[in-house]
Structure formats: C-alpha cells, structure tokens
Amino acid sequence: MNxxxxxxxxxxxxxxxxxxxPLIAVAVGGWMIFREFHxxxxxxxxxxxxxxxxxxxxxxxEHKGVSVGIVTAVELNPDLNGVTVRLRLxxxxxxxxxxxxxxxxxxxxxxxxxxxxxxxxxxxARLNVRPGKGPPATxxxxxxxxxxxxxxxxxxxxxxxxxxxxSLTTGAPVFYREMKVGEVETSRLADDATxxxxxxxxxxxxxxxxRTNTRFWNAGGxxxxxxxxxxxxxxxSLESLVAGGVAFATPDTNPLAAPAEDGAVFTLTTEAxxxxxxxxxxxxxxxxxxxSRPEKVTDKL
Amino acid sequence: xxxxxxxxxxxxxxNASALAAAAAVMLVPANLLPVLTxxxxxxxxxxxIFSGTVQLWRxxxxxxxxxxxxxxxxxxxxxxxxLAWLILVARRRRIRNAxxxxxxxxxxxxxxxxxxxxxxxxxxxxGLVQFGALSSVxxxxxxVAFAVAVVFTxxxxxxxxxxxxxxxxxxxxxxx
Numbered sequence: 001m002n003x004x005x006x007x008x009x010x011x012x013x014x015x016x017x018x019x020x021x022p023l024i025a026v027a028v029g030g031w032m033i034f035r036e037f038h039x040x041x042x043x044x045x046x047x048x049x050x051x052x053x054x055x056x057x058x059x060x061x062e063h064k065g066v067s068v069g070i071v072t073a074v075e076l077n078p079d080l081n082g083v084t085v086r087l088r089l090x091x092x093x094x095x096x097x098x099x100x101x102x103x104x105x106x107x108x109x110x111x112x113x114x115x116x117x118x119x120x121x122x123x124x125a126r127l128n129v130r131p132g133k134g135p136p137a138t139x140x141x142x143x144x145x146x147x148x149x150x151x152x153x154x155x156x157x158x159x160x161x162x163x164x165x166x167s168l169t170t171g172a173p174v175f176y177r178e179m180k181v182g183e184v185e186t187s188r189l190a191d192d193a194t195x196x197x198x199x200x201x202x203x204x205x206x207x208x209x210x211r212t213n214t215r216f217w218n219a220g221g222x223x224x225x226x227x228x229x230x231x232x233x234x235x236x237s238l239e240s241l242v243a244g245g246v247a248f249a250t251p252d253t254n255p256l257a258a259p260a261e262d263g264a265v266f267t268l269t270t271e272a273x274x275x276x277x278x279x280x281x282x283x284x285x286x287x288x289x290x291x292s293r294p295e296k297v298t299d300k301l
Numbered sequence: 302x303x304x305x306x307x308x309x310x311x312x313x314x315x316n317a318s319a320l321a322a323a324a325a326v327m328l329v330p331a332n333l334l335p336v337l338t339x340x341x342x343x344x345x346x347x348x349x350i351f352s353g354t355v356q357l358w359r360x361x362x363x364x365x366x367x368x369x370x371x372x373x374x375x376x377x378x379x380x381x382x383x384l385a386w387l388i389l390v391a392r393r394r395r396i397r398n399a400x401x402x403x404x405x406x407x408x409x410x411x412x413x414x415x416x417x418x419x420x421x422x423x424x425x426x427x428g429l430v431q432f433g434a435l436s437s438v439x440x441x442x443x444x445v446a447f448a449v450a451v452v453f454t455x456x457x458x459x460x461x462x463x464x465x466x467x468x469x470x471x472x473x474x475x476x477x
Contacts, residue, residue: 022323
C-alpha cells in the first residue's frame with residue numbers, strides 16, 4: 001500500500017479586509033485629481049508688444065462676454081522687445097486654440113460711437129479673442145489694438161477716397177436722409193499717401209441706395225456759418241458730432257444708375273452741394289424689418 | 302476588584318497601517334487640488350493649501366503664514382511619518398526604547414486635533430463671505446480630501462495600540 005502523499009501546507013497571503021479603505025482612498029483620490037486636470041483646457045502662449053494691465057492669475061480671456069480662460073504667467077521677453085503671456089483655457093474653450101485666432105487686450109475706451117470696456121476700469125484689463133479656423137495651435141501673436149469688426153456677410157462694403165480723415169473713426173455712422181444705414185469699418189492712408197481710404201459697410205437692406213453715381217460727403221462735426229441773413233448751425237446727429245459720420249445721396253436720374261458693386265470706390269467730399277440734398281429718387285428697398293439683420297459682431301471694440 | 306485590560310489583538314496593527322496608508326493617499330489630492338476660490342471684482346483666485354500659504358507670506362502676514370504652514374502641511378506630514386515609524390517598529394520582534402516610542406505616540410495623539418484649522422477656515426469663510434458680485438469664497442474639492450486625510454490620520458492613531466510596543470520579545474518563528 002502506498003503511503004498517502006505528504007500534504008503540502010501553504011499559507012495563502014491574506015490581505016486584511018481593512019485594506020479596502022486605502023484602496024477606496026486611492027480610487028477616490030485618483031478620481032478627484034483626474035477630474036481636476038481633465039477639466040483643464042490647453043495652455044497657449046501669446047506674444048504681445050505691450051502687456052500693460054495684464055497680470056498673472058487675474059486677467060481673464062473673454063469670448064462672447066464670458067470668461068473662457070485665465071492668464072497663468074506674464075513674462076518679459078529676454079530681448080526686451082515684448083511680453084509673453086501664458087494662458088490656460090477652459091476645457092469648453094479648447095477649440096479657441098486654433099491657428100488664425102486673434103488675441104488683443106481690452107482697455108477702457110471712451111469715444112468713437114460709444115463707451116467700450118468700461119468694466120475694465122474696475123476689473124483691470126482683459127483679453128479678448130476672435131476665433132480662428134486653422135489647425136490647433138498653441139503659439140499666437142497678439143494684436144496691438146482692437147481689430148475692426150468682422151465684415152458681416154450681408155450688405156456691401158465701399159471704399160471712399162478722401163483728402164483727409166476728418167475725424168472719421170471705426171464705427172462712425174453712415175447716413176442716408178439722416179438715417180443710419182451703415183458704418184465706417186476702417187480707414188488707412190492710400191499707398192502713395194495722397195489720399196485717405198475709408199472703408200464703409202452698408203447694411204443689406206439699404207445696398208440698393210448706393211448707385212454708381214452716388215455722392216458721399218462728410219457729415220461729421222458741425223459747421224457754423226455767419227452770413228448776411230443770420231447764423232446757420234449744421235450738424236447731422238449727436239453721434240456724428242462725436243464720432244464723425246458719412247452721408248450720401250443718389251441723383252434722381254431716370255432711369256436710375258446701376259447699383260454699385262461691392263467694393264466700389266467713391267470720392268468723399270467735405271461738404272454736400274445744395275442740390276444733392278434735394279435729390280429724392282424712388283428706390284425700392286427691402287424693408288429692414290423683413291430682412292434679417294446682419295449678424296453683428298457682439299464685441300466690436 | 303480585578304479588571305481585565307482588553308486583549309491586544311493582532312489586527313490592531315493591520316487596521317492602523319491600512320488607515321495610515323489611506324490618510325497618506327488622501328494627502329496627495331489634498332495638497333495638489335485647490336481648496337478654495339476667492340472671487341472679487343477683477344480678481345478670481347484659486348488656491349491650493351501651499352499657494353495660499355505663499356500668498357499669506359507675500360502679503361506680509363508672516364506669522365499667520367507660519368501657523369497655516371505648520372498646521373496644514375507640516376503637522377499632517379510629520380504625524381503620518383511618525384505613525385508609519387511606530388507601525389514599522391512595532392512589527393519587529395524585539396523592541397528597544399519602548400518608552401521613547403510611547404512618548405512619540407502620546408505626542409502624535411496630542412497634535413492630531415490641531416490639523417483641522419484649514420477645514421474650519423474654509424468652512425467659516427465660505428459661510429461668511431457671500432456678498433454676491435462683490436466678493437465670495439467657495440470651497441473646492443481639495444479641502445474635502447484634506448479633511449478626509451486628517452480624519453484617517455486620527456483614526457489610524459486611535460487604532461494603534463501603544464501597548465504593542467511593550468510586548469514580551471516573541472520567540473523566533475520556528476521553522477517546521
């Protein structure tokens with residue numbers, strides 16, 4: 001008879017049940033840390049020529065009026081020619097880190113056709129962004145000033161040539177019969193510096209008012225004339241008094257001249273001729289109530 | 302009248318080590334995650350325990366910074382290290398200087414109750430400073446982790462029975 005095999009005695013390693021507590025702690029702690037870092041968006045770097053008012057942990061990036069990121073560090077470039085701002089985006093705003101995005105610093109601004117960024121008087125500067133459509137990027141060059149509002153898709157833009165700028169600023173109104181039908185977008189000196197080029201935008205409802213023979217004149221400021229028959233004070237609106245403005249009129253020829261093409265160039269005169277003001281052509285326009293308003297850029301600072 | 306001491310049970314040490322490990326684990330999120338957010342016009346600060354201490358120091362509140370640093374960073378760490386040391390020593394077969402170790406245990410037990418300073422601070426601030434747009438203080442998840450870590454440390458200290466330091470030297474384990 002065979003002897004039974006010698007029993008093997010093994011002592012299994014038993015972890016006391018209480019070790020479940022640290023295991024739960026690992027799970028909970030790990031989840032807390034994961035969630036905290038998961039909610040963070042990418043960090044981007046923006047180069048500015050001037051970083052006045054930007055402070056780490058304080059200055060926020062805003063888009064469409066809500067905070068979408070915070071500045072984590074502001075450093076002077078080693079060669080002293082600018083500042084580098086590092087910014088942590090929120091997770092929901094991660095798609096702002098795309099090529100072509102434009103960043104600028106908002107300071108309080110009084111003038112033009114309104115008061116902008118007044119809250120930054122109290123809160124300090126903030127950053128603003130216009131999203132880009134390029135591939136994801138983390139390095140950007142900030143704009144030195146607020147960019148002109150984006151060209152709305154509807155309506156038309158025209159170029160006015162003027163001898164001098166005559167206090168026309170971005171956002172100044174464009175009038176037809178003293179009714180605002182558009183605004184000044186931007187202005188610059190012509191390439192040969194002989195003229196000032198002013199780009200205006202006319203809302204889509206009123207584009208038919210601008211014909212190839214339309215005359216534009218500067219309606220900004222006010223003029224004061226003292227003559228034999230008394231004094232005459234002229235100005236179009238309070239808004240144009242502050243920000244300047246452009247007015248135009250279209251001659252009532254029959255038939256009417258063709259509507260002006262997008263980007264057509266006109267001359268801007270300093271004053272209207274007497275008979276321009278008498279022109280009163282019948283131009284069918286789309287009533288602005290039935291035409292959806294052009295999508296306005298909310299933050300056109 | 303005779304009164305029996307409760308028996309020294311072997312799982313005491315296991316309980317203490319498990320709880321101490323849990324406390325050590327929770328200290329990681331407690332120190333990494335923000336504990337509170339302060340909102341003021343134009344200034345939103347989110348602080349971890351350490352960045353808050355640094356901020357206090359920079360604002361010239363050196364004394365308070367030292368108190369907060371001691372109570373919130375130094376003591377929890379030292380306490381956990383001391384406890385780990387006691388547990389490791391208690392596992393040995395032969396324990397020398399049991400008197401010193403018992404004193405260390407008494408010290409750990411005593412300082413444990415002072416570690417909740419941060420939790421009280423955040424609880425008070427977020428209860429009191431609620432002025433809407435003007436300023437507000439909100440607790441963040443780090444303070445929960447911190448409170449849990451402190452509670453685990455206290456429990457671990459309670460689970461550790463210092464009498465384990467006074468055992469008779471055990472006979473060496475006999476091999477079969």
